[in-house]
Amino acid sequence: MHVSKRSHLKVDQAKSAFAEGNARWTNKDLDPVPRHERKWGVTSIIAYWISDAFNAATWQFASGIIAIGLSWKEALGIVALAFFIISFVIAANGAIGVIHHAPFPVLARASWGFWGSYVAIVSRAILAIFWFAIQTMNGANTVRVMLGAIWPSFLTMKNHIPASQGIETNTMISFLLFWLAQIPFLYMHPNNLRWLFMVKSVVVPVAWIAILIWAFKSTDGGDMWDRPATITGSAYSWAFLSSLTSVIGNYATLSVNQADFSRYSRVSVKWQLLYVPMLPIIFTFIAFIGIAASSAGAVKYGTLQWDPMALIANWPNRACRFFAAFSFALAALGVNISANSLSAANDLTAMFPRYVNIRRGQLLCAVLCWALVPWKILASAGSFLNFMAAYAVFLGPIAAIMVWDFWLIHRGKYDTLALYQPHSIYRYNQFLVNWRAVVSFLVGVAPNLPGFINSINPSIEVGVGAHPYQFGWLLGFVGTSIVYVGLEKMFPPRETLIERAVxxxxxxxxxxxxxxxxxxxxxxxxxxxxxxxxxxxxxxxxxxx
Structure with a gap:
C-alpha cells in the first residue's frame, strides 16, 4: 500500500476521547490532561513563578521608570502595584486551566468561537515567537561574558562577519551555543520542565542575593537612594500611568495563557490565589536588587549600568564574572521556555493540529528564531522593538474577555467536550465566531491605536491621542470588560449557558x-x-x- 510522505508528518491522534475523528481541531497535546499526567503540585507552581520572575527584564524594570524622572521608591511602588493588578488576571485565567485541564487556545473557543479564537491565538503566537528570538539574543550576551571569563581573548577575537550584519563572530558563536543549550529543554514534555524551574528557583536567587550583598558591602550605595522625583503635576501622572502599563505589559502574555501551565496542576484551584500576594513580593524584590546593584556599580566604576552584563563585565574576578553570568544565562533559559517557546508551541499546535504537537511547535519556534535575525532587530530596529512592546495592548482585551466570560457570564461552567466539537454549543453561528467578543476587542483596542502608531513611528503626530495609549493595557482591559459583559447580557448566547460544568x-x-x-x-x-x-x-x- 502506498503511503504518502505527508502522512508521515502527521502527529499521533490515537486513543483520545477528544481527538479521535476530529483531527482538524485537536490532537493529543491539545486534549485535556488526564489525571495520571497531572504532576504539578504547589512546589512546582511556586518554583515556576520564582523561575519566571528571575530574569534580566525584571532586574531592569526600575531603570526606565527612574530614567523618566521618578524616584526609586516610586519605581518599586509601581512594580508592586502592576503585579498586584496582573496577578488577579493571571490567577483567574490560570484557574480555568486547573478546572478543565485544557490549554489556552482551546479555552479561548468558549468565549470567541472556534474561528474567532484565532484572533487571540495568532496575536499571542506572534509575540511569543519574536520574543523567543530576542530572548535568545539576550542569552547569547550572557554566554559571551561567561566565555570571556574563561578565555579572555574570546572577547577580542577577530571578527569575520560584515559590519552590515549587526553581529560579530564571538557574539554569533555565543548565540549558537545558547540556542543549542535550549534544544534539549524544548524537546521535553511540559510536565518534566518543572524540574528546570525548580533548579532555577534555587540557583538564580542565591546568585542574585549574593550580588545584592556585594552591592551593599562594596559601596555606600550611591546617591540614587537620595534622588527625588524630577517631574511633577500632569507629567508625573502620565509618567506613572505609562510606567505602570509598561510593567504590566511585560507579563500580559502570561495573563492570557496561564492555562498552558496550570492545566498540569494536580492541586485544588484555590492555590491559584497564591499568585496575588506572591507575585508583587517576588518581582518587587528583584527590581530592588537591580536598583541596588546598578547604583553600587555607578559608585564603583563611574558609570550607571542598568544592563547586568555590562555591570558584571567590570568585575576583576573571572570566577565571579563566570558564575554571575551563568545565573543570568539560566534565568534567560527558563523564562524563554516558560513565557515564549511553550506558548508559541501551544498556538502552533492549535493552528496545525494534524502536523504540529507541543514538541514540534517548540522546535519550530527555535528554527524560526534564526529566520528573524534578532541581532539585527536589537541593533537597528528600535521602532520594531517598540512595536513588539506596544503589541501588549492587544492582550489586555483578550484577557478581559476570557476572565469575564468564564467567571461572570458562564459562572464557571464550561462543557469541556464541546470545546473540541466545532458544531457544539460554542459554534455561535455559521462562521464559528462570537461577534460579541470581536466587537468588544475592537472597542478596547481602538482608543490605543493613535498612541500605538506614534510609538512605532514618532514622526506621526497624534497630539492628545497619545495619552490613552500611556495606560493602554488598563484602558483596553476595562473598556473591553464593560462592552463584552454588556453585549453578553443584552444578547445572551443561551445555548452556551449550561446548568452544570462538564x-x-x-x-x-x-x-x-x-x-x-x-x-x-x-x-x-x-x-x-x-x-x-x-x-x-x-x-x-x-x-x-
Missing amino acids: LPDEIYESNGYGADRIEGQSLDDEEEGRTGEKVGFKQRLQKML
Whole structure:
C-alpha cells in the first residue's frame, strides 16, 4: 500500500476521547490532561513563578521608570502595584486551566468561537515567537561574558562577519551555543520542565542575593537612594500611568495563557490565589536588587549600568564574572521556555493540529528564531522593538474577555467536550465566531491605536491621542470588560449557558480512556459536587461524537 510522505508528518491522534475523528481541531497535546499526567503540585507552581520572575527584564524594570524622572521608591511602588493588578488576571485565567485541564487556545473557543479564537491565538503566537528570538539574543550576551571569563581573548577575537550584519563572530558563536543549550529543554514534555524551574528557583536567587550583598558591602550605595522625583503635576501622572502599563505589559502574555501551565496542576484551584500576594513580593524584590546593584556599580566604576552584563563585565574576578553570568544565562533559559517557546508551541499546535504537537511547535519556534535575525532587530530596529512592546495592548482585551466570560457570564461552567466539537454549543453561528467578543476587542483596542502608531513611528503626530495609549493595557482591559459583559447580557448566547460544568474526567471515564489509572481516585476539590449528575450524559456524548 502506498503511503504518502505527508502522512508521515502527521502527529499521533490515537486513543483520545477528544481527538479521535476530529483531527482538524485537536490532537493529543491539545486534549485535556488526564489525571495520571497531572504532576504539578504547589512546589512546582511556586518554583515556576520564582523561575519566571528571575530574569534580566525584571532586574531592569526600575531603570526606565527612574530614567523618566521618578524616584526609586516610586519605581518599586509601581512594580508592586502592576503585579498586584496582573496577578488577579493571571490567577483567574490560570484557574480555568486547573478546572478543565485544557490549554489556552482551546479555552479561548468558549468565549470567541472556534474561528474567532484565532484572533487571540495568532496575536499571542506572534509575540511569543519574536520574543523567543530576542530572548535568545539576550542569552547569547550572557554566554559571551561567561566565555570571556574563561578565555579572555574570546572577547577580542577577530571578527569575520560584515559590519552590515549587526553581529560579530564571538557574539554569533555565543548565540549558537545558547540556542543549542535550549534544544534539549524544548524537546521535553511540559510536565518534566518543572524540574528546570525548580533548579532555577534555587540557583538564580542565591546568585542574585549574593550580588545584592556585594552591592551593599562594596559601596555606600550611591546617591540614587537620595534622588527625588524630577517631574511633577500632569507629567508625573502620565509618567506613572505609562510606567505602570509598561510593567504590566511585560507579563500580559502570561495573563492570557496561564492555562498552558496550570492545566498540569494536580492541586485544588484555590492555590491559584497564591499568585496575588506572591507575585508583587517576588518581582518587587528583584527590581530592588537591580536598583541596588546598578547604583553600587555607578559608585564603583563611574558609570550607571542598568544592563547586568555590562555591570558584571567590570568585575576583576573571572570566577565571579563566570558564575554571575551563568545565573543570568539560566534565568534567560527558563523564562524563554516558560513565557515564549511553550506558548508559541501551544498556538502552533492549535493552528496545525494534524502536523504540529507541543514538541514540534517548540522546535519550530527555535528554527524560526534564526529566520528573524534578532541581532539585527536589537541593533537597528528600535521602532520594531517598540512595536513588539506596544503589541501588549492587544492582550489586555483578550484577557478581559476570557476572565469575564468564564467567571461572570458562564459562572464557571464550561462543557469541556464541546470545546473540541466545532458544531457544539460554542459554534455561535455559521462562521464559528462570537461577534460579541470581536466587537468588544475592537472597542478596547481602538482608543490605543493613535498612541500605538506614534510609538512605532514618532514622526506621526497624534497630539492628545497619545495619552490613552500611556495606560493602554488598563484602558483596553476595562473598556473591553464593560462592552463584552454588556453585549453578553443584552444578547445572551443561551445555548452556551449550561446548568452544570462538564469536566474532562467524566468524559474520560465515560469513554473508558485511562480508567485503569484513575479508578478509585477521588476528584479534586473544584470537581466535587459537579460530577454527580450524569443522567443522559452518555447519550449526549455519543450523539456529539
